[in-house]
Amino acid sequence: MIAQSFDYESPGTIAEAISLLQKYGDEAKILSGGHSLIPMMKLRFARPGYVIDINNIPGLSYIKEEDGYLKIGALTRESEIEHSGLLKSKYPIFGDVSKLIADPSVRNMGTIGGNLAHGDAANDHPAAMLALRAEIVATGEGDQQRVIPIDEFFQGFFATALKPDEILTEIRIPIPPEGSGGAYHKLERKVGDYATAGVAVQLMLDYGVCTYIGIGLTNVSALPLRASRSEEILLGKTLTDDLINESAQYASEDCSPSTDLRGSEEYKRAMVKELLIRMVHRAMDRAVAE
Amino acid sequence: MSKKSITLKANGAEHNVIVEPRLLLVHLIREVLNLTGTHIGCDTSNCGACTILLNGKSVKSCTLFAVQANGKEITTIEGLAQGGQLHPLQEGFKECHGLQCGFCTPGMIMRSCELLANNPDPTEEEIRWGISGNLCRCTGYNNIVKAVQYAANKMKGEAVTA
Incomplete structure (x- = not known):
């Protein structure tokens, strides 16, 4: 399958990339890892007149802790996230997420920035970012940076809060305090499949009391979904089995999955409930082990 | 749509080619460099038949444009055996x-x-x-x-x- 013809630009700086976005407007698409964009172009779902490849812009690939944040550069590959010593030791939720994204060769190309900027509720990072209450850094004209809270980032079907002349350049996560833990799992029919359902949980325990909770759901609604009622009932409480069950029940009611080849609506709701229970327990175990 | 001149190393040999930006890397490998050991299977990044090494990392060459390999080094199956000795x-x-x-x-x-x-x-x-x-x-x-x-x-x- 061959994509429609396009012009290819490979800017060496963010400023240059932004000016190309301004010049070409709607006709331009940013190429990051390309493993969502290129299949869409080959199938001609996407027909950009201009492809702006940001892979030759230096300084967009890093994983570091700085000023109270975990900062991840937008061009950081999924395989780098999967094998990062810092993420393995302090943020195991990233390992849960990245090893379930596609397969090792796709992860050598796919980037965390692209995974988020694509704005697809079936992607896996969005749920984890909701759980971690990440902030998205968008860079625009004059290298101006704008910080977008994750709850305002996803706006519709493949639509995000990024302006047409902005590029997602960094993901920032407030460093969770001691006693925190997170976990993610998705059900998939085979390696490389989108989630039948996925649940991300990040929490903090203080002498057994839940003092932080974030819960995000994958591919069970039009947008990546925060399970708000599920969070509210857990916050400030000791996490008993009954309470966790009730929280999971809320998430299964509040999502809106559709019946498809991956399963019926009823099955997906049931899986949201079960996954939420399991992820809360795994996150609790990790919080205690920290 | 303007063509691009790209330079890449394939199995150690330097190549300079002029390509349409939409040319897929796997088509460059098979049809321009004539390295037909790399196969096209699903053409949708599922099956891995087109896997090659790009700067030492495995990638699915059906899901990269050839222009993305500009300045890089690729290794295909033909590049593994050395001096008549199988890898x-x-x-x-x-x-x-x-x-x-x-x-x-x-x-x-x-x-x-x-x-x-x-x-x-x-x-x-x-x-x-x-x-x-x-x-x-x-x-x-x-x-x-x-x-x-x-x-x-x-x-x-x-x-x-x-």
């Missing part, structure tokens, strides 16, 4: 019956190359997880896993048996 992975696939029809084999071997470069002593589970993006419809994978284990042992200088 340990090629030898392993041969000795362990790691293929039947052979269509997935070049991709399977290129993927395994990076796997062993990162992890010279993988467990069976790590091998299976490592080749999870490469589909084989003949072997049932058991002999592929054995072939990779054979290569790992050979590359460590240990005695090998098929």
